[in-house]
Amino acid sequence: MHKKSIVHILTKSRMQTEEFLTEIEALSDLTLKYWIKNIFFYKWDLINNRSLLKKLDKFHVVFRNYSNKSDLKNQVIEISKEFEIIYITTILELQVNTVNELKKELGHPLSDDPNIFRNKFLQRDLIQKHNKELWIKFIKWTPETLDLKLIEKKVGYPFMLKPVDWVQSSWVAKINNKDDFQKYLDEYKDFHDRLQARWVDNKELIVEEFIDGNIYSIDYFVSIWWEIHISKPVKVRLGIDVWVNDYCNIARIQTEKTELEFKWKRLKAFISSTVLATGIRNTFVHHEFKINSKWELKTIELNGRIWWGRLELIKRAYDFNLYELLIWPASKPLKLKENNIAVNIYASSRGILKSINHDIFSEIKSRQSVFDVKFDESYIWKEVWLTKDWFIKMWVIKLKNTNYPVLSDDFTYIKSIYRDLLIVEELEKQDIEKEESKILKVISKVKKVFKNN
Numbered sequence: 001m002h003k004k005s006i007v008h009i010l011t012k013s014r015m016q017t018e019e020f021l022t023e024i025e026a027l028s029d030l031t032l033k034y035w036i037k038n039i040f041f042y043k044w045d046l047i048n049n050r051s052l053l054k055k056l057d058k059f060h061v062v063f064r065n066y067s068n069k070s071d072l073k074n075q076v077i078e079i080s081k082e083f084e085i086i087y088i089t090t091i092l093e094l095q096v097n098t099v100n101e102l103k104k105e106l107g108h109p110l111s112d113d114p115n116i117f118r119n120k121f122l123q124r125d126l127i128q129k130h131n132k133e134l135w136i137k138f139i140k141w142t143p144e145t146l147d148l149k150l151i152e153k154k155v156g157y158p159f160m161l162k163p164v165d166w167v168q169s170s171w172v173a174k175i176n177n178k179d180d181f182q183k184y185l186d187e188y189k190d191f192h193d194r195l196q197a198r199w200v201d202n203k204e205l206i207v208e209e210f211i212d213g214n215i216y217s218i219d220y221f222v223s224i225w226w227e228i229h230i231s232k233p234v235k236v237r238l239g240i241d242v243w244v245n246d247y248c249n250i251a252r253i254q255t256e257k258t259e260l261e262f263k264w265k266r267l268k269a270f271i272s273s274t275v276l277a278t279g280i281r282n283t284f285v286h287h288e289f290k291i292n293s294k295w296e297l298k299t300i301e302l303n304g305r306i307w308w309g310r311l312e313l314i315k316r317a318y319d320f321n322l323y324e325l326l327i328w329p330a331s332k333p334l335k336l337k338e339n340n341i342a343v344n345i346y347a348s349s350r351g352i353l354k355s356i357n358h359d360i361f362s363e364i365k366s367r368q369s370v371f372d373v374k375f376d377e378s379y380i381w382k383e384v385w386l387t388k389d390w391f392i393k394m395w396v397i398k399l400k401n402t403n404y405p406v407l408s409d410d411f412t413y414i415k416s417i418y419r420d421l422l423i424v425e426e427l428e429k430q431d432i433e434k435e436e437s438k439i440l441k442v443i444s445k446v447k448k449v450f451k452n453n
Contacts, residue, residue, distance in 0.1 A: 003037065003082065003083045003084065004034070004035070004036050004037065004083060004084050004085075004086050005036065005037040005038065005039055005079065005083035005084070005085050005086070006027075006030075006036055006037075006038050006039070006085070006086060006087050006088075006089065006323075006326070007039050007041065007076060007079070007085055007087070007088045007089070007102070008023075008038065008039065008040045008041065008088075008089055008090065009041050009042075009072075009088070009089070009090040009092070009095045009098055009099055009102075010040055010041070010042050010090065010091070010092065010095075011042055011043065011092065012042045012043070012044065012045070012065075014091070014092070015040065015042060015063075018374060019308045019309070019312075020308070022308045022309075022311055022312040022315075023091075023308050023311065024061060025315075026311055026315065026321050026322070026323050027061060027323065028061070029321050029323075030321065030323050030324070030327065031060045031061075033324075033327075034327045034328075035060070036060065036086075036327070037060045037062070037083055038060060038061045038062070039062050039063075039064060039079060040061070040062070040063050040064070041064050041065070041066055041072060041075070041076075042063065042064075042065055042066075043065065043066060043067070044065060044067070045065065069098065069101075072098070072102070073101070073102060073105055076088075076102050076105070076106070077105065077106070080106055085106060085108075086326065086327075087282075087326050088102050088103055088106075088108070089284070089305065089306060090305055091305055091306060091307055091308055092305070093117075093118075093303065093305065096117050096118060096304050096305060097114070097115075097118060100114040103282070108224075108282060109224040109281055109282045110281070110282065111278065111279050111280045111281055111282070111283060111304075112278070112279025112280075112281075113126070113278075113279060116278050116279075116280060116302065116304070117283075117302060117303055117304035117305075120162065120163075120206055120301065121138075121140045121204070121206055123278065123299070123301070123302050124136070124138050124206070124208070124299075126277050126278050126279075127274060127277045127278060127299055129277070130273065130276065130277030131273050131277060133296070134270075134273065134274070134277075134297075134298065134299065136208055136209050136211065136298055137154060137155045137156075137208060137209040138155070138206055138207060138208035138209070139151065139154060139155065139206070139207045139208075140204055140205070140206055140207075141204070141205055141207060142204055142205065143185055143188055143189075143205060146185070146205070146207070148178065148181055151181075151207050155207055155208065155209050156209065157175070157176060157177060158174055158175060158176045158210040159174075159175050159207055159208060159209055159210055160172065160173070160174055160175070160206075160207070160208050160209070160210055161173050161175050161181075161184055161205055161206070161207055162205065162206050162208075163204070163205055163206075174210060188205075211290045211292050211298045211300075212290075212292050212293050213290050213291050213292035213293055214235065214236075214261075214290065214291055215235075215236045215288065215289070215290050215300065216233050216234060216235050216236060216258075216288070216289055216290070216291065217233070217234050217236060217252075217286060217287060217288045217289070217310075218230065218231065218232070218233045218234065218267070218271070218287050218289075219231045219284065219285065219286050219287070219306070219307075219310055219314070219322060220271060220284070220285055220287070220325075221283070221284050221285070221322075221325040221326065221329070222275055222280050222281050222282065222283055222285060223281065223282065223329060224281055224282045225281075226275060226276075226281050227329065228268075228271060228272060228275055229325045229329045229330075229331075229332065230268065230271060230332070231314055231318075231320070231322060231325075231332070231333055232254065232259070232314060232317070232318060232333050232336075233258060233259070233262055233267070234252050234253065234254050234258065234310065234313065235252070235253040235254075235255075235258045235261070236251070236252055236253070236288075237250055237251045237253065237415075250343060250344060250345075250415075250418075251341055251342065251343045251344070251411070251415075252309065252310075252313060252341070252342045252344075253340075253341045253411075254313050254314070254317040254318075254336075254339070254340045254341075255336070255339040255340070255341070255404060255407070256336055256339060256404055257404060259336065261291075263295075266297070267297070270289070270297040271287065274287065274299060274302070278302065280302070280304070283304045284304065284305060284306040284322070284325075285302055285303070285304060286302075286303040286304075286305060286306070286307055286310065287299070287301075287302055287303075288300040288301045288302075288303075306322055306323070309342060310322070311323075312342075313340055313342055314333060316337075316338060316340045316400060317333075317336055317337065317338060317339070317340045318333035318334065318335075318336060318337060319333075319337055320332070320333035320334075338400050338401070338402055339400065339401055339402065339403075339404050339407045340398075340399065340400045341369075341398070341399040341400075341407065341411055342396060342397075342398050342399075343396065343397040343398075343399070343411070343414055343418070344395070344396055345395030345396070345397070345418055345421060345422065351383070351384070351424040351425050351426035352381060352382070352383060352384075352424065352425045353379050353380055353381065353382060353383075353384045353422060353423070353424055354380070354381070354423045354424065354425050355380065355423045356375065356421060356422060356423060357420055357421055357422075357423060360417055360420055360421050361373075361421065363413075363417070364397060364413075364414060364417070364418075364421075367399075367410040367413060367414070368401065368406055368410060369399040369400060369401040369406060369407045369410040369411070370397060370398070370399050370410065371398055371399070371400055372396075372397075372398040373395075373396070373397050373398070374395065374396045375395045376395070384422075384424065395421065395422075397414060397418075399411060399414075
């Protein structure tokens, strides 16, 4: 069978974003080089933009919709009769398990434990049992049974508190004292109620020691034979003005300075040890980690998917397409072509987004390194927050420059001014509770309709 394809599992709403163009460009390059057919599956109504479909067909990109998981499986099996499906992928964390089910259906190799990317506790447990050098203190508990005295004794302050599963990076908090701990538990009840309204019932939390130092991420592909093909590291600067602050990435940085911060052999050994411990294979991995003051590498989280933002960043910085690691594993990004930073802006308080500060907006656009600014105006006059359900990214500011000092100055300026960019009118707590009550009632009615059908 000579015809090859990649199957992508997405949603219609994600395919209508500007970020989707990054994915299409990367796959178009793949088609021109290797003649790969790319098939995108999404749920419910058909996309009816004929001009778009005709254009994408030239690049061997096609769309197919499905009604339910069984229909999706049947369609993928049918496609496999005509094409050799070399990989099944998604950028959506909530679809990772679906991808694994499809791989299993086709007989594709899976990681030793397919739940490795959906369970933060499992990741930590496997890694630490394998290599004591990677060990950090952690405990798994439910909110009802959390014992602060035991936490203080076994972990100590500061410590991190986060849900085990199903909420991506939402509601991750650094706890500095007893007051922070109590505040987290008080507000977690509301968060848990929201999760239940979305058919998610996560009752477990992880308590782990806070790792000092800088946070980084790196993307790599692990083959079916556990061969590891690594891209380049990205530094992540954290938001310091919000309470939930460990995963609140404000900027992703890929520069010549970032590369110089690494001992490359030690980084590769760290990745190899992590892959060996977890039994990960036949998957892209987005690996978030920290380097502490002792230059020890500690895993924060593993994600089994390729992400459009990272795809774009690596393409701009190194002119390298991450998807090529699938087809030609020997390929790798070489010399840095241009320093790049992507700054993500989130609402740092809950309320109604009334407007933006146009003076600040003009100042940012005038900076030499800023080449693209995207703002989602659909959030105007809507409720926003950092959030209790998921991260709402309303603004992306992209910078690039071959001159690192100029880029650094521009980035420093944006850091000093960005928190005043969004004009948010905070909601009264009573109004919030009323609105949430209405939403929960509507969702309850929808649940009953589904059960009846």
